[in-house]
Amino acid sequence: MNGAYSTPASEDGLSLPVAEMFYSIQGEGYNTGKPAYFVRLGGCDVHCPWCDSKSTWNPRLYPLVAIEDILREISLTPAVNVVVTGGEPLMHPLGHLCDALKAKGLNIFLETSGTHPLSGQFDWICVSPKKHRPPLVQVLSAADEIKVVIGSEADLLWAEKNRKGVNERCRLFLQPEWDRRDLALPLIAEYAKKHPRWRISLQTHKYMNIP
Ligand code: SF4
Numbered sequence: 001m002n003g004a005y006s007t008p009a010s011e012d013g014l015s016l017p018v019a020e021m022f023y024s025i026q027g028e029g030y031n032t033g034k035p036a037y038f039v040r041l042g043g044c045d046v047h048c049p050w051c052d053s054k055s056t057w058n059p060r061l062y063p064l065v066a067i068e069d070i071l072r073e074i075s076l077t078p079a080v081n082v083v084v085t086g087g088e089p090l091m092h093p094l095g096h097l098c099d100a101l102k103a104k105g106l107n108i109f110l111e112t113s114g115t116h117p118l119s120g121q122f123d124w125i126c127v128s129p130k131k132h133r134p135p136l137v138q139v140l141s142a143a144d145e146i147k148v149v150i151g152s153e154a155d156l157l158w159a160e161k162n163r164k165g166v167n168e169r170c171r172l173f174l175q176p177e178w179d180r181r182d183l184a185l186p187l188i189a190e191y192a193k194k195h196p197r198w199r200i201s202l203q204t205h206k207y208m209n210i211p
Contacts, residue, residue, distance in 0.1 A: 013092065013094065014096050015064040019053075019086070021040070022037070022038050023037045023077040035080075037083070037106075038211070041062075042060075042087050043088060045057075050177050081107045084109070090110075097120060102121065107123045108121075109122065111126050113133065114128075115135060127140055127143040127146050128146070128149065130149075143166055144170060144171065146171075147173040148175065150177060150184045150188050151176075152180070152183075163197075172199065174188040174192060178203060
């Protein structure tokens with residue numbers, strides 16, 4: 001963990017550093033198009049150069065919000081799905097949050113780089129493996145979906161390397177790096193046609209101009 005961005009000392013999983021919470025549409029991966037409430041937690045020590053959530057990296061910038069307050073915000077919407085994302089949400093103990101969401105009958109989707117051990121029970125685990133900081137074997141093998149960001153041909157080799165670590169029911173997605181999408185989109189379209197177990201994930205929320 002990057003010392004400058006260490007987790008707040010008071011965190012016990014009963015409250016979590018929330019960067020933002022909002023009700024929107026899941027824009028990418030297997031659950032694309034589903035309305036979902038997003039709980040974006042602060043804190044990430046993976047530091048991808050292309051990250052579009054760099055503001056979340058330092059968890060100390062965000063208030064610790066009690067789980068009951070997170071649930072209260074969600075209950076103000078008709079949400080049935082909750083996306084727990086970041087930052088890297090597995091930097092925090094997520095067991096209490098998941099128990100509370102499940103007690104309300106909500107579906108819980110996790111978005112993670114897989115670089116920290118799993119905590120909490122999820123209905124769907126999406127691992128987005130990063131070359132400079134590979135996922136833990138335990139998390140990769142539990143994934144329901146892997147979503148590999150592709151910016152160049154070399155990233156396709158990285159995608160295949162990760163495919164070897166997933167379980168047999170895991171869905172496989174290639175997603176163009178947003179800033180290189182003009183180059184990456186034709187690349188992954190051709191690759192998926194030749195290797196049809198892979199599917200394409202687009203960041204549709206960016207095309208729809210929603211969060
Ligand atoms: Fe950003 Fe996700 Fe990479 Fe963290 S793991 S730096 S939040 S893209």
